[in-house]
Amino acid sequence: MLKPMNVRSTAAAPSAGLPAKAPAVATAPAGAPVSPRPVTPRASARSMYLLHRLLEPNAAYTRLAAWLEAVPWLRRLFTAAEKGVKQEIFGCRMCGQCALPSTGYSCPMTCPKQLRNGPCGGVGSDGGCEVYPQMRCVWVTAFERADSEGRAGDLLRLQLPIDHRVWGQSSWIRYWQGRDEDLWTETGG
């Protein structure tokens, strides 16, 4: 059975101020390759948006996440499972601050420039990545997938700078405990 996808409420904190990052749980950085390669997701956008609804945070998920986090071996097991599933489907690199629900479930951290706010100016006329021209730009993919489900407006959110201390952590545990609420602002600015 598929583990829960990394999802997050679309209602973001309306904070226009600067993010106060929650203290990171000590985890070794993920030793990520310096120039990621674009990945096209292996699951349809529609199925991911549907799954999202099942996994909105609630009191039970929050308690579950707190319990998982408190027991080291459980946390490691859960994090490994999350990594396995998300790597397979999205090419997840475990940045720990998942943007997938706002990008048509196309991972921006697989962009070679790791751009979280949209494509760079180097996209080829065929939609190819600037750095790996034979691969499709993750933001071209993101726009098509989001647009096909009427969610293109999600891409207009201002995605704030990420916390690099969080690499390697479970973003589901963070999401269910409400730690991702300062990842983006609703309208930008």
Added chain:
Amino acid sequence: MFTVTAEVGPPRGADPAAVVRKVAHLREWTAAVNITDNQGAAVRLSSWAGSLAAMSAEVEPIMQVTCRDRNRIALQSDLLGASAMGIPNILVMTGDHPKFGDHADAKPVFDLDSIQLLWAAKAMRDEGRLLSGRELKPPPRWFLGSVENPAAPPAEFRAGRLGKKVAAGAQFVQTQYVFDTAPFERWMAQVRDLGLHERCYILAGVGPISSLRALGHLEAHVPGVQVPAELSRRLRGVPADRVADEAMAACAETISAIRQIPGVAGVHVMAVGNEHRVPAILQRAGIPKALHARAGAGAEGSGLPAGSGGLPAGSGGLPARAAAGGGGHAG
């Protein structure tokens, strides 16, 4: 009012006079000149030093800042330094990937993306705060710009992406080369629908393709640039010694066409290595010299009071020229 900016690449070497020589060609014709930040991911004299060299030649610089080589600590520090030294304009961009440069083995940083850096810079200036939340005394002052490529996919998202940049802090935008005005006009229609041309000065990128070698390079190696077949045929159809002239004529025609498009504030002329040709191109396009007082350049405290919302009429610099024709500017 029609604003002209141009672009200068600093030298691969430690001689500021190279910048001074290049910007001298542009002094009377432009509101401000971009000093590139290791353009094409190849090492050059830094954009802040090049900006100071331009100011010493009484040319107002636009200091380019890319997210490729510095993390958020270094970026914010360089932005503060720029303001402290009186560099009045900052242009924020993502930057070409190191793969395309002379140090392909370098670590690409990309800690922030260009929109996050715009947002951080705006907060530094308007709220006097670093990303960390720490207070800046005094806060920096500069006019903030960014870039866009109207022709690159996904075309439906490009105007929206500019909207994000404007919301994050962009007060002017320079575009990638416009050789074919049709896709640019479609993008401008979306920009006008979103009202972005009223909140941000739109400068269309233009430039002459001065040799067949440059044409080949643009066609094959510059990401996100498409040279229309018609222009390519035109340049290849003249004798080799006429290519540069033909390119200047084509560039002047493009500028004239762009000038007719509603909502466009001006052009950004990219003739790196051919700065001396820029005046002739502008003359052919019927653009008058930029005969404004250069109160700003080189003087202490020359940063434009962008944070205060108002723009000083009659002072030098990019926004003042553009603002002379219109009213307030949403900062």
